[in-house]
Amino acid sequence: MNSLGKQAKRRESTNTPEGFGLIGRSAALDRRIHAVRGDIADIALAGVLFAPHYARPMTRRCSVPVAAVREAPGDDAELISELLHGEAFEILDLSGAWAWGYSAHDHYVGYIRQDVLDDSPAPAWRVRVRSAEVLNAATEGASVRERLSMGALVAGTLDGDGVETAKGWIARESLQPANHVGGDPVTFAQQMIGVPYLMGGRSVDGIDCSGLVQLSLALTGVSAPRDSDLQAEALGTPRAPDAALRRGDFIFFEGHVGMMVDAERMIHANGNANAVSIDPVADVRARAAAKGVDSFMVRRA
Template sequence: MRAIRATGVLAGPAADAEQVTQLLAGERVEVHDREGDWLRVTVPGQWSSKDAMGYPGWALAADLAHDEDSVVEIARTYLGTPYVWGGLTHDGIDCSGLVHASFRAVGTAVPRDAFDQAATCEPVELGSERPGDLWFFARGGPGTRITHVGFVTAPGVLLHAPDSGPRRYVVEEELPDERRPTLVAAGRF
């Protein structure tokens, strides 16, 4: 599993337990046990004499996701983040930055810009997308430069950072009618 946001690893399975370390978004953990909302974990990337498998402790299950789900779950932590051209943080992010930062958090290097992301990912036939795939948009339609990207999270549902319209912040929504004619490709990293 991976952390979907920065979160504490605690000495015990309770919110008031001492924090012993932290996980960063995308950091991998091994899960060994569950107690209510808490998972007993080790953090392989944080070596410790306390446990040969990595730093031990307890993390909230809600702050972790299975590897195959983690990129979308990390992207969801940006919901409500303002659109900022060239942004890569929770203070402000753009559409391709959302894709780049989410994949980067799990150790997958992808290009920074939407048109480069479209050119380097594995093409997926429109209509056969699955959660975690990307939709690519071009204002001029097929054959023109890709100008927008977002995650497919369910059939017909887009998680993205719109740069125009009434919402200029990260949203997860049914594919807007105004975006449909500009949807030109889908892809997968």
């Protein structure tokens, strides 16, 4: 995500002790990726901090094409991420219409509506194209029941040149095995060119800079954190100072990330174009410098 304010807000809460009424050992944790509130914490943190109550996660999966993960329980709360169809959410607490926990693929903590989660089986396939149609039958002229975004997961069995799922039939060419490893993340990212920019988004309906990187890497079997500052610590290795930029390099500005398409251009979801676009790095640097950010970092995949 390329909002410094948003990341700063989430990081600030990491070091805020309010709500811990017990005295004991605790640690400053990043609450974006460590599930802890004043009243409850993930049982995995029991040896790290002292909390009034610990909960074991209960796994459920997203049953709709895209579901909002929010900062607080409420449809008007800030969108911090999204869950795609078939992705798992680890529930730690249920209250009213909302579940609190974290996305299994990146451990990102937030609230999601209970009615978009179910106990469907583990998926076998992942959507590899920008958008996949779910048809009511494997016949010509079949109607479209819904469309799933790149990265969505489905359970189903091979049926001719497609996969039959609980919701309908999907062309095999639109899918790859869920456990697929390999490929070029930049090629996947390029399929998303023109997708609207959306802070917190991870789908073809809207995506942010770190969401684009995370999603593109997932298609190659590589797990990545949710936010750009976390990605800057986890992805790739530092580039040699004298090395030229090349395709696949991750390029980080303050609060922003993209991937190099070649030695001079990067692909990124950005507010300038209000969409996913390919731009000369020199132009991106100039815009950043105009805002007082005159440095960047490159990590090699």
